[in-house]
Amino acid sequence: MSHIANHRIKKDGKYYAAGDPIELTEDDLADLPDGAVREADPEDAPADETGDTDKNVADVVKAEAETFAKVRAAVLELPDEAFKKDGDIRADALRELNEKLGMQLTAENVAVAKASKE
Structure with a gap:
């Protein structure tokens, strides 16, 4: 079992x-x-070798894109005071963002989301 x-x-x-x-x-x-x-x-079981892996990959890519869009939208809503003069996010703002999204983002993740063009 x-x-x-x-x-x-x-x-x-x-x-x-x-x-x-x-x-x-x-x-x-x-x-x-x-x-x-x-x-x-x-x-949790191993993937079935006969399964439609293209569909599984597409589902994963779609989920990641949706997550990134959610992060990007939240980052763009942050006030200017959430960022330091050099553009990095402040630690307290990052903690609040992580709590709001239920994720463990890093300052680098936030920088990528902030710099991305849809």
Whole structure:
């Protein structure tokens, strides 16, 4: 049965980090604490070799473009005071932007978004 490790798990001398897929038997599961594993989600499973990879790539590209557009719009809405004289974003403004978007952007990410032309 395929599971995903939520905590470091040692099996057969190998450590599995959180998020790593691991095959466990019912006996293995009985030895682990509650909440240490969950069943693998279909999207966690390896990609099917017969699947439409062009569609999958297109979906990823579309999602990344939408995310970039969202970041760019948020950066362009920032007041001039959010940026230093050299054009870099101020740390407090970056923290607020990250909280607003629910992301972990860097000053470099903000500079790229600010400089981009749609």
